[in-house]
Amino acid sequence: MSRERIIKQQARESLRGNITALIAGFLALAVMGVIIFDVPVFAAYLLNLVDAESGEVTGDSFLWYLLLEFGALVLAAVFSPLINGFFRLAADTAVKGGCEINSFFYFFSSPRRYFRTLAVNMGLCALYSLLTAPLAIAGRLLGGVLPEPAITAVLVIWQIFVYIFFIHYPLAAYAINDSRPAYYYVFGFIGFSFRCSGALIKLIFSMLGWIALCFFIIPTLYVVPYLAVTLMNSARWLFAMNNKI
Structure with a gap:
C-alpha cells in the first residue's frame, strides 16, 4: 500500500465522529x-x-472606494485567526483523533496567542505577496500581448506553488504546536517546505478527483474537511520525522 493511500485511509478513519465540527x-x-x-x-x-455598466470606480469616489477596500482588508486581518482555527480542527482530528468546535476559536483564547497568531499570519501574507506580486504586475503589463487565459493560468499555478513551498507547512505546524515565536513559523520552514514539497504535490495529485468535486456545492462540505485532515496527517508525520515540532 502506498504512503498516500495510508495517509488518506488514516484521515478517513479520523473523520468519523469529527466531520460535523470541521464542516461547521x-x-x-x-x-x-x-x-x-x-x-x-x-x-x-x-x-x-x-x-454599474463599466464596473469602474467613478473619479470623485476613488477615496471612498479605497477606504472601503482597506476596511475589508483590516477585517480580514482581524478575523484571520479563524483560518488558523480551522487548521487547528484538522490538526486535532489528525493528531488526537478527535476535535471540538471550540478549537475553531482557540487562537482567540488569550491576547498573547491572538497577537502572535496575527504576527504569523501577517508575516506569511507579506512573504506570499512578495513572491506573487512581481508576476501579477508582469501579467498586467503583458495583458495586451499574451492571451488573458494564459496569463491567468500562469498566475494561478504560481500562486499555488508559492502556497505549497512557503505557506502550507508553517500554518500546519502552527496549528499543531503554537508555542514557538512567530518568526520561527514565518522563516523556519522554508528549507523544510522545499524538501517536502514533492510529498505534498504527490498527495494533492492523488486527490484531484476529490478536489474536482468542489465544483459542486454539497460535496465541498465533505471534500474540504477530508482534504484538510489528509494534508494535516501527512504534515504531522513529516514534522515528526524531521524534528520540526
Missing part, C-alpha cells in the same frame, strides 16, 4: 469570506462608488 468551521469561514469581501463590493455599487 468551514461554513463559518465561507460566511466570513462572503461578509468581508463580497459585502463591500455590493456596498460600493449601492453607494454609486462604482459605475
Whole structure:
C-alpha cells in the first residue's frame, strides 16, 4: 500500500465522529469570506462608488472606494485567526483523533496567542505577496500581448506553488504546536517546505478527483474537511520525522 493511500485511509478513519465540527468551521469561514469581501463590493455599487455598466470606480469616489477596500482588508486581518482555527480542527482530528468546535476559536483564547497568531499570519501574507506580486504586475503589463487565459493560468499555478513551498507547512505546524515565536513559523520552514514539497504535490495529485468535486456545492462540505485532515496527517508525520515540532 502506498504512503498516500495510508495517509488518506488514516484521515478517513479520523473523520468519523469529527466531520460535523470541521464542516461547521468551514461554513463559518465561507460566511466570513462572503461578509468581508463580497459585502463591500455590493456596498460600493449601492453607494454609486462604482459605475454599474463599466464596473469602474467613478473619479470623485476613488477615496471612498479605497477606504472601503482597506476596511475589508483590516477585517480580514482581524478575523484571520479563524483560518488558523480551522487548521487547528484538522490538526486535532489528525493528531488526537478527535476535535471540538471550540478549537475553531482557540487562537482567540488569550491576547498573547491572538497577537502572535496575527504576527504569523501577517508575516506569511507579506512573504506570499512578495513572491506573487512581481508576476501579477508582469501579467498586467503583458495583458495586451499574451492571451488573458494564459496569463491567468500562469498566475494561478504560481500562486499555488508559492502556497505549497512557503505557506502550507508553517500554518500546519502552527496549528499543531503554537508555542514557538512567530518568526520561527514565518522563516523556519522554508528549507523544510522545499524538501517536502514533492510529498505534498504527490498527495494533492492523488486527490484531484476529490478536489474536482468542489465544483459542486454539497460535496465541498465533505471534500474540504477530508482534504484538510489528509494534508494535516501527512504534515504531522513529516514534522515528526524531521524534528520540526
